[in-house]
Amino acid sequence: MPDLVFLRGEVITADEQNRILEAVAVKGNKIVATGTTEEIEPLIGPQTTVIDLNGKSLLPGFIDSHLHLSSYGIDKLGVSCKAPHIQSLHDILQDVREKASELPAGKWVRAWGFNETKITEQRYPTKEELDQISTEHPIIIIRACNHISVVNSKALEILSLHKDTPNPKGGIIERDREGELTGRLLENAHFQIAKGVTYTEEELSHALKLASDDYVAAGITSIHDAGCMDSDSFRLMHQAVRNGLVNVRIYAMACVMDSPELFLESMIGAGMATGVGDERFKIGPAKLFTDGSSSGPTIATRKPYTSDSENCGILYYSQEELNRRLGEAHRIGFQITAHAQGDRAIEMVLDCIEAAQQEHPRPDARPRIEHAGISEPDLLERMKQLGVVPIPNPAFFYEYGEGYVHNYGERVNQMYPMRDFMERGIIAAIGSDSPVTDYRPLFGIQAAVNRTSKQGRKIGVGQTVTVLDAIRAYTWNGAYASFDEHRKGSIEAGKLADLVILDSSILRADPARIADLCVHMTIIDGEIVYQAK
Structure with a gap:
């Protein structure tokens, strides 16, 4: 007898024929039968849990x-630049400032999902703007693509990045015309700092x-x-x-x-x-x-x-x-x-x-x-x-x-x-x-x-x-x-x-x-x- 039965549904099998069926029976952790409601109903026993789908779609679990996984989870602990109220860089910096105020000095402040094309100013934040928020907290704002970030001076100090640090292979530590670090890190330069964001x-x-x-x-x-x-x-x-x-x-x-x-x-x-x-x-x-x-x-x-x-x-x-x-x-x-x-x-x-x-x-x-x-x-x-x-x-x-x-x-x-x-x-x-x-x-x-x-x-x-x-x-x-x-x-x-x-x-x-x-x-x-x- 199956442990679990689904009846009267839109069962999208995703099998070789892409069949659409009505009912499914499950025993333990395996599917044991599929078919029409009339074919599966006789399998129901006294201990079987029956779920009437009533036309709802039943699909294979999505893959x-x-x-x-870890990046998404860590992002949930930080500041979302995709939050509905975010319209401008000012909004992002304000949220980062509030987050920093909740954390002890030395603790990383992380913002994620930044996209310069989606905000009023149409630009990245600067290292100096992040320094105005805090010089005691390392701050990192990660672009939505997760391949580019901007950090403040405290973060550069912790990460041991300075004007003489060479670009890593496949990455760019951005510099201004005078050779000073702007705080923007691209591709492998961004990835290599991950171990420093603890x-x-x-x-x-x-x-x-x-x-x-x-x-x-x-x-x-x-x-x-x-x-x-x-x-x-x-x-x-x-x-x-x-x-x-x-x-x-x-x-x-x-x-x-x-x-x-x-x-x-x-x-x-x-x-x-x-x-x-x-x-x-x-x-x-x-x-x-x-x-x-x-x-x-x-x-x-x-x-x-x-x-x-x-x-x-x-x-x-x-x-x-x-x-x-x-x-x-x-x-x-x-x-x-x-x-x-x-x-x-x-x-x-x-x-x-x-x-x-x-x-x-x-x-x-x-x-x-x-x-x-x-x-x-x-x-x-x-x-x-x-x-x-x-x-x-x-x-x-x-x-x-x-x-x-x-x-x-x-x-x-x-x-x-x-x-x-x-x-x-x-x-x-x-x-x-x-x-x-x-x-x-x-x-x-x-x-x-x-x-x-x-x-x-x-x-x-x-x-x-x-x-x-x-x-x-x-x-x-x-x-x-x-x-x-x-x-x-x-x-x-x-x-x-x-x-x-x-x-x-x-x-x-x-x-x-x-x-x-x-x-x-x-x-x-x-x-x-x-x-x-």
């Missing part, structure tokens, strides 16, 4: 294939729980964590899963933000490889960064930016170094991936994947490319040939779409090209890149279906997909990207009972209002872990 283990553990709770309430049952702040955060993330603080299943990329190549070397040296772990926490791909932020803009492109004829972005590694580092990870059994937004960076990663497979052929290696921003037709063809799984972020169009048009012109028609991926038979799994943008899968599905900016502009509408296709990219495709398609990602007998119930039918909803739907219930391992009040 976000690229986000940052938090207690208690704070980090609390942040991880806050993040997990938010994700579960949005219907997310599995995540592919795309990189912690540092090795301590990685360790605490694993510990939080074991201690039950984190409910979501984690496929953890072998990556930290401050020194990804050194962390990867340590993982290789420890004998780690993709797949080590269990159904709750498992080591994922080896990951490096190749270029910058799509909204920065700092991505590496083959042709100059439309907005700047002398700018083609930032690269982190030479081709030889990228091949060597990821090639070694591939050799010992890691799935390999890299952050690559611009077409030049994507081409480099494809060259790396091709070289790794030629030197050490491995069937079904499923190499990934995180973001795969500007994916031109020649690059798509190579992705198909190499069996690459791209991880696009269609939700970026809502928040950053206007800037994409400004910076990349017609290339927006090839950015995160969901339809092109599908038509070529390339399995693409969607990631939100939270906290870079909204983590809610329903928001991401709406973005993939509409590709509309916050200002209402349609961007690259030739790349829109259907609701069912977007759901599959958030479920089965995500499971495929982590070699888990036989265990989860669709509603089929024998698979894990990771499920989400919406408050109404997603297929009958206005495609432009999908994000207005609410998650009614989230189930992981057959247990209800979230229920709307």
